[in-house]
Amino acid sequence: MKTRADEIALYLKRRARWSPLEIAFWVFAFATIWLFPSKYLILKDTAILALFALSLDLILGYAGIISLGQAAFFGLAGYFSGLVAKYGIINEPVIALICSGLVAAALGFVTSFLVLRGSDLTRLMVTLGVSLMLGEIANRYSNITGGADGLQGVDIAPILGLFRFDLYGHNGYVYCLVVLFVCFVIARRLVYSPFGLSLRSVKGNTLRAAAIGIPVKWRLVAIYTISAGFAGIAGALLTQTTAFCSLDVFSLERSADLLLVLIIGGTGYLYGGLIGAVIYKFLQDWIANLTPQYWQFWIGLVLVVIVLVGRERMAGWVRAVRGAIARLGTRLAPRSAALGGAAPDGR
């Protein structure tokens, strides 16, 4: 009895441990700061897109909520962080970033009640509708937002009063990467927690989730709010690192890009948004260099091919990679073989 309890405790602990591949991923991510100094601009955009995609993965991959409206939170927080900097209300960028995230989360909380009911299609339409409305409000109040010209005259103070946003984008990129990492760690903690497990159960079987005492509605409200906060932080990062914010933060393309990123990277394992963002951004960059005029044609073609041909195969890659991680883990810690694998029938 005792041994089985120990075994299970150990298994659960090991399950949530950072795998060698994950550590390698982040070591490489931070190494890019020194490896590719000429690529800071695209790397920074990638980090922001990755965080934005992570926000969608939290609701899509873990709670099964599909959305075309993440840009609502991205845009609101983008403008919020721009305005507080422009008018000197909150000068320090990190504090402004956190506040922007909270503002976006508040909008997420309020609008979450709209997405609780209904099917995937209604959710797509409601989320899309909310971001369209916000975009139009920003357009209408151009005296505040700058309207079609964008928000001008945003002056971002040095990060923590120490690191000024430089022309080469070095500090901006490091800032985005650190924020991405912190948010990722929080998301990772979250999905391995009882709360994260309850989300997966709601996604897997709502009827049963309620029948074992889970307040399904409140769990969905909570994750939608958290996801909105993450999307908001991504939006604020964009404004802060470019010292500019324009109406396209609310655009449909921004929300649609996220779905593409997650189609490329996969959902429900947190790295999908990150890997997808890297592939998407660099593919875009590479093709745009080849054919500056017609690059969207090729992006479109690649996406069609990925979706039609690659979906099953990509799931296979993910399994293969996971299998490799598991094998690596087994080799590093031989005892786990008896725990992780199928326990033979002892009777």
Place this chain on the structure above:
Amino acid sequence: MPILETIGLEKRFGGILASQDVNLAVEQGARHALIGPNGAGKTTVINLLSGVLRPSAGRIMLEGRDITGLAPHERVRLGMARTFQINQLFLDLTPLESIGLVVSERLGAGADWWRLVGSKSSVIDEIVEIAERFRLGDVMHERTAILPYGKQRLLEIALAFACRPRVLLLDEPAAGVPEAERHELLATIEELPNDVTVLLIEHDMDLVFSFADRISVLVNGALFVDGAPEEVARDPRVKAVYLGEELDA
């Protein structure tokens, strides 16, 4: 006072009366079976009791408290859990995760988003106890989707049991379980602790008569006969509408 009681319970689906004037009283610690021919409205009653459906009229009392208006998850917290006739499991989770989920939820850690699953030893101990009781010890790390049907059926009950209900509603627990895996399942149901009141819906008369100490017969959505197994078995009206063939066979 009965632990679970319905008063004039009624459910309409459009023009169809699926339950009418059901006055059911389940005593504390009982092994109460609810039987009836196909379409008699047994599952409707379970759905009304567990809150999946809202009654058109009538009240449901749990330990003297009116729970008619409560959501399913609130009823679970008040001590009543159910299983489903058709498995409702978390196919992508392992039994360990599923049971761990229920236990964390019950111990109030369900909204805890920072600690790891099972970082409290009380949770682990309870997972182990439930795994042993439901004979799931050797499949704890398998994905639920690939478990043998009999094991899935055990997990179905284990998840409800992990809510530590005082009243457990079992909706045809033995349905579809192959003969080879049946014994394990029935033995597990027999071994449910006495302080848990069980309301069982079942087609299998062997199970009903070996398990139940009280039987209610439902016909056309209404309670027809209610009594001890011997009485019900002897009742000529019951034989006529329902039990005839099974008992004679």
